[in-house]
Amino acid sequence: MRMEKNAKKLSAYIGEADRYDDKPLYEALIETARTAGCAGASVLRGVAGYGATSREHAKHGMRMSVDLPLVVHVIDSPDRITALAELYSTMIGSGLITVEDVNVLVYRGDEDADESFTNV
Numbered sequence: 411m412r413m414e415k416n417a418k419k420l421s422a423y424i425g426e427a428d429r430y431d432d433k434p435l436y437e438a439l440i441e442t443a444r445t446a447g448c449a450g451a452s453v454l455r456g457v458a459g460y461g462a463t464s465r466e467h468a469k470h471g472m473r474m475s476v477d478l479p480l481v482v483h484v485i486d487s488p489d490r491i492t493a494l495a496e497l498y499s500t501m502i503g504s505g506l507i508t509v510e511d512v513n514v515l516v517y518r519g520d521e522d523a524d525e526s527f528t529n530v
Contacts, residue, residue, distance in 0.1 A: 415514045418491035420484045422498055423461065423506040427477035430501050438501060439482045446494050449517065451484040461506065485512055 428435035436453045443451040456479035484494060491509055498507055 415517075416488075417485055417512050417514050418488045419510050419512045420482075420491045420495055420498070421506075421508045421510075422482040422502060423508075424480050424482065424502060425461075425477045425505070426455070426480050428503070428505070435501065436480050436482055439498060442497055442501065443482075443484045443494060446490060446497070448484050448486045448490055448494060451482060454481045454483065456480065462504065485514065 422439055424435050424439075426434075426436070430438040440451050440453065459479035461479075484491065486494075495507055495509055
């Protein structure tokens, strides 16, 4: 399906070792987005990075970091993203949350997939 629609993208920058309610934080964030009815979410793992503490998170040689940087992206309607950002801000102890405007050109799923985003 081709469409053009203004939307918002929420990005949460966290560490792989971050936890929420005894589970990995990224899993909790994805689950929260799904429960909130968001169109979809992705978790991306970084190779290296640093945040507010300036402590580097990286994989060096044979020693693998257990705290690589992660980014959780969620794209949906402005109302859903605003509500989700409020939830995420209570879940993330240290990290960064950003929201930016995006223009959705294509959003496709299986024929049986929920088309909630296209109806927003």
